[in-house]
Amino acid sequence: CVELVEETIASMDTKLSIECIDLRSIAPWDRETIATSVKKTGRLLVVQEDNITASIGQMIVADLCGEQTLLSSLKSPPAIVSKGDVHVGFNPVYEYAVLPDKPRILAAIEHLLATTLKTSLELVDKAVHVNTGAQNSEQSHLMEPLKMQESKKVITVPILGEGIRVARVVSILKQEGDSIKADDALCEVETDKAVFPIESDVDGVLKEWKITEDEEVKVGQELLVVNSTSTSSPDSKLEVMNDSQVSATLKDPVGLSTEAIHQLQGIIPATIDMTCRWEAVRDARLRSKELGEGTVSTLTMAAWEVLKAMQKHERFASYVRSGELVHDTESVDLGVAVALPGDVLETAVVKEANTLQWAQFRESVNQALKRARKGEVASKNKVALAISSMGTYNVRSAIPVVVPPAVATLFIGSPYTLPDPSSSDSSTMEVVSLVLTFDHRWVNGVGAAAFLTDVRKGIERFDLI
Missing domain, CATH: 2.40.50.100 (RNA polymerase II/Efflux pump adaptor protein, barrel-sandwich hybrid domain)
Incomplete structure (x- = not known):
């Protein structure tokens, strides 16, 4: 479970300091290290693949809570994430369903941060404290309705x-x-x-x-x-909300903006991918150096072929507005994802890309990228499709996210080599992965496959104009 816990902690978008202790033995177990951590953090979470009943986790919790100094230092009730008291099924579906996973571990961590020991003890008191000796019902302390x-x-x-x-x-x-x-x-x-x-x-x-x-x-x-x-319980809900607001101040969200996350609501994403030969684009880039007009990036060349495919496939040249798909025959904007410092994502917008010739398009892409990297935000309300690439990090494939008003996002992976099936001398070919995520509300799989096929053919046949 250690690797699973470490992955969960790494995926958390938070500045919290979390101590992960890997017990190398259970007889004896390192009580001193765990006790020191509990006194320091005020919290305890045990993650195990064992049954919950009569388990090592329960033994650890019972032992530590039996010491008054440790019990008084707890800020929230200890928690255990474990397999339930059930048999592990032979089918992998049932096997992984009963074992701890990242969502359960994350939920347990958030619960520890969002509750206090005082709140939990008060709830228990309300649930069990009934004055059986009093005849007057007004003097009875009954648990509030759930x-x-x-x-x-x-x-x-x-x-x-x-x-x-x-x-x-x-x-x-x-x-x-x-x-x-x-x-x-x-x-x-x-x-x-x-x-x-x-x-x-x-x-x-x-x-x-x-x-x-x-x-x-x-x-x-x-x-x-x-x-x-x-x-x-109503009281429980109130207390948890108040403590959650405190813990939320420790978080420093990055990545997609709040506006983008809100726009994602209602999208039905679907993804297809293809392998595309890259030699034509690579050779064209080398020839651009020889022409002395400045090196043309492979991303710009691929974007040009994407634009031509968009003009052929109307839905990929359309954008979403007020819940409807809008196609403007005179103006098609193209977006290119740009990574900024601090893990911030911005979109460089090539305005009216469909009206540009190759030389104009190349210059417009360069200028749009420069403006985005300087922090100049362009309107994205007519961006029909966005292109994403992480070639700098040698990422071969990824599933991109489509954010309205765009109907699709295309990820272009880092080049790599594969055996050339058409070769008789075991030579290799340079390829990239084209991964297209599209909004299934507006585009069907067949249409997406036809569009991506045209993009692939254009890239494989690319030549400088």
Whole structure:
């Protein structure tokens, strides 16, 4: 579990200092190190693959809480993330479902930060303190009624087995608006080996499907949203919210802006990818040096072919406005993602790109990139498609995020070599991955494949004009 905890901590967008202790033995166990950490942090979280009942984790919690000085130093109740008291199923789906995972560990950490020991003790007191000796009901201290709390639960494609990353949805068993229970089969997915049912892990109402039948899905991809229900005390809710506001001040969000995150609501993302030969672009870049007009970047060349494909495929030259797809035949803006210091992402906008000739387009791309790197923000309300690349970091492939008003984002990976299947002397070819994420509300898979094919052909046949 140590690697899982370290990955969870690394993925947290926070400046918190978290101590991760790896017990190398359990008899004896390093009580002194854990006790010192608890006194320092005031919190304790045990992550284990053992059963929750009669486990090492419970022994550690009981032992430490039995010491008055340690108990008084706790700021929140200790927590344990473990396997439930169930058998581990032979099927990988059931195996990974019962073992600790990053979402559960992250939720436990956030719960430790959002609650206090005082709050928990007060809730327990309200639940059990009933004055049985008093005849007057007004003198009885009864637990306050619990209220139903509704939350959204996103169910994703689970791990389907070693080496299996893609499956196809063969049937949808529940419809939007249906009531579902934990362990209800929601849909069935087919891999090369078998058909797997994907089950719900919560009770609630199915709110929205994010996929359709016959759609190809990847491990970790969102399938549906469930409005799940749970109970909580009014006092508990108030206390947790107050403490959450305190812990939230420790976070320093980066990456997508709040506006962009808000715009992502309602998108139905889908992704396809292709391998594209890169020699033509590479050779054209070398020839641009010889012409003495300045070296043309391979990104600019690829962007030119993307623009030509956009003009051929109307939906990829359109943008979203007020929930509708708008196509402006006279003006098509193209976006290029730019990484700024501090892990900030900005979009360089090439205005009216469809009206430009090659020389003008090349200069417009360079100027747009310079302005974005200087922090000059351009209007993105007509950007139909954005191009992303992390070639500087030698990233071969990634799944980009599409942010409205754009209908798609194209990721161009770092070049690498593969054996040339058309060669008789075992030579290699230089290729890149083209990964296209598009909004399935406006674009179908076939249309996206046709667009990406034209981009690939254009890049493979590129020549300086």
